[in-house]
Amino acid sequence: MYNINTQIRVFRRANGSIGIRNHILVISTVACANFVASSIAARVPGAVACTHPYGCDQIGESADLTLRVLTNIGQNANVAAVLVVGLGCEQISAEYLAKKISLSKKQTKVVTIQEEGGTTKSIARGITYCNYMKSKMSQGRVIASLNKLIVGIECGGSDYTSGIAANPAVGAVVDFLVSLGVRVLFGETTEIIGAEHILVKRATSIKVKKFILGKVQKIEEMAKKMKVDIRGSNPSPGNIHGGISSIEEKSLGAICKIGKSLIVDGIEFADKPKMSGLSFMDTPGNDLACTCGLVAGGANMILFTTGRGTPMGFSIAPVLKITANKDVAYKMAENIDINLSSIILGKMSINNAGKIILDKIIAVAEDEKVKAEKLGHQEFGFHSIGPTL
Amino acid sequence: MKFAIYLHYKDNVATLLDEVCLGDLVIVKDLKGEDLVVLQVEESMPHGYKIALQEIEAKTYLVKYGEIIGRANRLIRKGSMVHIHNLDSLRGGFKDV
Numbered sequence: 001m002y003n004i005n006t007q008i009r010v011f012r013r014a015n016g017s018i019g020i021r022n023h024i025l026v027i028s029t030v031a032c033a034n035f036v037a038s039s040i041a042a043r044v045p046g047a048v049a050c051t052h053p054y055g056c057d058q059i060g061e062s063a064d065l066t067l068r069v070l071t072n073i074g075q076n077a078n079v080a081a082v083l084v085v086g087l088g089c090e091q092i093s094a095e096y097l098a099k100k101i102s103l104s105k106k107q108t109k110v111v112t113i114q115e116e117g118g119t120t121k122s123i124a125r126g127i128t129y130c131n132y133m134k135s136k137m138s139q140g141r142v143i144a145s146l147n148k149l150i151v152g153i154e155c156g157g158s159d160y161t162s163g164i165a166a167n168p169a170v171g172a173v174v175d176f177l178v179s180l181g182v183r184v185l186f187g188e189t190t191e192i193i194g195a196e197h198i199l200v201k202r203a204t205s206i207k208v209k210k211f212i213l214g215k216v217q218k219i220e221e222m223a224k225k226m227k228v229d230i231r232g233s234n235p236s237p238g239n240i241h242g243g244i245s246s247i248e249e250k251s252l253g254a255i256c257k258i259g260k261s262l263i264v265d266g267i268e269f270a271d272k273p274k275m276s277g278l279s280f281m282d283t284p285g286n287d288l289a290c291t292c293g294l295v296a297g298g299a300n301m302i303l304f305t306t307g308r309g310t311p312m313g314f315s316i317a318p319v320l321k322i323t324a325n326k327d328v329a330y331k332m333a334e335n336i337d338i339n340l341s342s343i344i345l346g347k348m349s350i351n352n353a354g355k356i357i358l359d360k361i362i363a364v365a366e367d368e369k370v371k372a373e374k375l376g377h378q379e380f381g382f383h384s385i386g387p388t389l
Numbered sequence: 390m391k392f393a394i395y396l397h398y399k400d401n402v403a404t405l406l407d408e409v410c411l412g413d414l415v416i417v418k419d420l421k422g423e424d425l426v427v428l429q430v431e432e433s434m435p436h437g438y439k440i441a442l443q444e445i446e447a448k449t450y451l452v453k454y455g456e457i458i459g460r461a462n463r464l465i466r467k468g469s470m471v472h473i474h475n476l477d478s479l480r481g482g483f484k485d486v
Contacts, residue, residue: 160404160437163454164394194480195456220480243404243437245471246478249458344406346422 002146002358004180009141009366010148011080014105018148019077020300020365022139023048023316024130026083027074029097030055030090036111036119037085040126047083047130048315050380054388056090062386067092067100069270069382072296074101074108078316081107081133083126088114107133141366147181149365150273152294152302152317153257154188156287158235159242159307163253165324165343165353166305171259172354173303173361174278178261181276185297186258187269187283187290189215190234194248195255199280202263208280211266215282234285238308242325257305270296270382284383287312291319292382301364303357311335313377318370320360337370393417393428393440397455402439402471404453409434417442431469439471451476 011019024047028037034051041049050073054066070092074082082101086094098108109129116122153170155162174184192199196216203209223230235244244250258278265279270293273279283293287310291302295317302319304310309332313319323329326341338360342348364370393403393415403417410433417426430440439453445465450457459476 164396164404194458194478198456240473243435243439243472245439245473245476246459247480248456248478249453252454252456252458 001355002176002180002362004147006146006180006362007143008146008149008362010144011077011138012142012144013077013080017077017104017298018144018300019079020149020367021078021316021318022046022080022137023078024081024083024134024137025050025074025079025316026085026126026130027070027097028052028055029070029084029086029092029094032056032087032090033085033113036113036122036126039119039123040083040085040111040130043123043127044130044134046134048378050315052381054384055092057389058091058384058386059389060386062384063091065269065382065385067097069292069296070097071100072270072272072298073292073316073380075104075106076295076298076300076316078300079106080137081109081130083109083111083129083133085111085122085126086113088112107136109133146362147276149177150183150185150298150300151177151361152185152291152297152299153304154186154287154290154294154302155191155254155257155305156312157306157308157310158239158244158250158253159325160244161324161341161344162305162307163249163256165340165350166307166322167253167256168350169324169340169343169353169357170257170303170305170322172350173259173357174257175259175261176354176358178259178277183273183276183298184258184261184278185273185281185294185299186278187281187293188254188285189282190219190230190247190285191251191254192216193219193230193251194246195251198252198255199263202261203266204262204264208263208266211282212263212280215266242307257303267297269293272298286383288379288381289383291317292380301361303361309335311372311375311377312379313370313372313375315378315380318364319372319377320364320370321372322357334375335371391415395419395442396453399452399455401442401445401449401452402458403428403442405434405436405438405440408436415440428468431466434470441465441467441469441471443467445471
């Protein structure tokens with residue numbers, strides 16, 4: 001039904017990338033600017049705020065990570081224009097961030113609170129800038145090839161149904177998308193522990209193989225060094241309640257979501273995939289941090305499988321919820337986009353489930369809202385890898 | 390009827406698709422719904438939990454998806470629950486199991 005010639009209606013950005021949403025993003029460079037940034041976004045229809053507790057008092061890798069995340073979130077093609085709100089004395093300067101974001105050829109504006117003279121004036125200025133950028137930005141969708149999409153895949157709140165049904169169904173979709181040349185990203189390094197021997201067999205180069213093994217080793221070494229047991233947090237109490245007994249079992253279920261595709265690249269958190277096909281990104285297992293990394297990497301949408309149910313959305317990208325747990329599909333119906341519990345009941349094949357997911361991907365890409373969007377979910381957040389000084 | 394599913398021919402555990410009570414007979418099937426065997430469960434369990442398909446000696450690997458998901462820390466009788474009380478994870482700890 002869909003093939004290499006399939007076209008979808010999307011927003012085309014000046015740098016050639018395609019967006020499936022047309023957001024104005026109001027991004028804060030530092031926690032001190034969060035209130036102003038959120039207040040501006042709340043007063044401009046179509047604007048969304050991305051705020052966070054970082055951007056100052058960070059050093060080394062931590063500071064680099066924050067800058068990379070904010071830059072690449074701003075560059076995501078679902079965003080049409082960006083307003084950067086800074087305080088004025090922070091480490092990540094608003095002007096510098098805006099300049100980096102504008103390398104993607106999109107409109108940017110800057111509000112600096114210390115220069116504007118406080119909260120009220122900054123909010124007013126920000127609203128004016130957003131409305132100005134809105135008047136300039138393209139509002140119409142154009143036709144583009146389906147394989148220009150970037151899709152992120154993730155699982156969260158897993159239970160026994162995830163590895164049996166929802167993840168294999170997404171895996172079938174991933175295999176198909178990869179065959180069309182779509183860029184697909186997956187992460188959750190913690191959740192490949194115990195399954196990495198399968199992934200490395202799919203790595204297309206020694207470099208990718210070493211990348212995967214190195215990242216897994218880093219987590220296990222960190223646990224040993226800190227004298228902690230990652231089993232205290234992963235599998236989570238909910239995973240265990242849902243029938244998962246070990247990190248190995250969770251991981252073996254989790255990797256079903258990449259199907260049988262080859263892994264063409266290994267990339268750092270929030271980096272952009274350089275190659276078409278399936279790339280592994282080093283991300284935490286934490287749902288919000290992982291989503292943030294994949295979207296910063298350019299993902300237009302996230303396919304998110306869940307067994308326990310989760311409401312989480314994301315500020316600038318639709319997060320499509322897929323479950324095969326019939327109780328969750330019923331109880332959390334307002335949060336679940338696709339119910340695949342018929343697979344567990346033996347009444348739906350994995351391939352048919354894949355077709356249902358593909359239809360939904362196309363519809364969502366062409367502006368159908370996912371449940372998280374309809375409910376107004378606009379989460380944003382990522383992690384710090386070092387101390388805040 | 391109550392069902393359980395196993396995912397690979399090497400597996401020594403199956404996943405319950407229905408809640409079961411002590412003594413219930415369960416039909417264990419593969420992914421295609423074929424290769425049926427009937428097993429009596431040794432304890433009550435919610436759906437989604439794993440049962441031993443055979444008697445599993447202590448220190449034996451527990452296998453699901455055809456892969457190791459942990460190691461038995463005691464003798465596990467056929468038809469009884471396999472979960473965190475009798476399965477030790479081999480990964481992610483700071484002490485070797």
